[in-house]
Amino acid sequence: MNDTPIRRSVHAYFMQRALELAGRGWYTTRPNPRVGCVLVKDEAIIGEGWHERAGEPHAERAALADLERRGGSARGATAYVTLEPCSHTGRTPPCVDALIEADIARVVVGTQDPNPRVDGQGVARLRAAGIDVVTGVLAERCAQINAGFNQRMRQGRPRVRVKLAMSLDGRTAAANGESQWITGDTARDDVHRLRAESGAVMIGRGTLVADDPSLSVRLAGEWPQPLRVVLDSHLEISPSAKLLGLPGDTLVFTASGDRTRIQALQAAGARIEQVGTRGAGLDLAAVMALLGEREINDVLVEAGPTLAGALAQAGLVDEYMIYMAPTLLGDGGRSLLKLPGVQTLADARQLVVDAIEPVGADWRIRARPKRS
Ligand code: AOF
């Protein structure tokens, strides 16, 4: 019965609703995953919930609380959850216990929780308690909403997205070096939303010196602010940099042990993290691993061509977000990424383009490296 086409489409229908609910926590759940849950009896929704923020109830307990408010009973109901229910005690008790206690008859799961403390054990415990479990419904979409969390759980480092802006002829600055916001206001707002959904925004010393950016989310209403991360091998940035004076944390990665500079930056509000070097700059893999330890799921890199190129060469870019403005900057402008030129086309770096979407008068190209 579970696998008949009609059953599958009923499951997909309610999982789609659970995905919508998960989306309500889009900007707030980190470092936790986004999760939605729908309770269904006789093909009608009797309770809904989503995870809002770490430390607060998980989606399943939120849905059970909603059901209780409505005065219903979960006995014999089906729970649709975008992520495998947790089996461990973290900041909150295990969701599998809540589902078992509520006498749920069936649980339909979107995707497995890659957290090593769960990782299949949630499903196993539900089955051991006699609950019918169906897995893999809208699995790809349920996994996609937590791409950063999944990456951190599996590889110990965040998902790295590199944001770049260029003219139609692939330039990122005019000949005089001017480079801030080649693209329009709609693209700017889109980048601010990317900042808001990322645990950290990263730049190199060059961008800090050139633009003195604040890296904050400046959109109407209340938005979560990301951790600001600056890579500065020799600790050359100024304690008067604008972002050091803003609310929230700025983390500066450096290979320098210069006490005077360290103390001056700390006094200006920076946190300093020492890391080794590799090739011409900081050990970027070590930087990402340290951000993973700090439970950062997603890093948005807003760097110039040097750092963006170094990340690409280190194999640390998971996705490019390239904003393309309908302008031509011509010769003399900087190119998009600083990479060694290839001798033959056979050596070109291949990307897979996942989407090209209009953003105001500009275009956003979402692409990722083609892994062989
Ligand atoms: C679920 N439903 O809604 C969420 C889950 O510290 P805690 O107690 O919040 O646990 C966090 C972990 O629980 C997180 O890393 C992930 O494995 C899982 N999150 N699980 O069944 C939810 N948010």
Ligand code: ZN
């Ligand atoms: Zn849970």
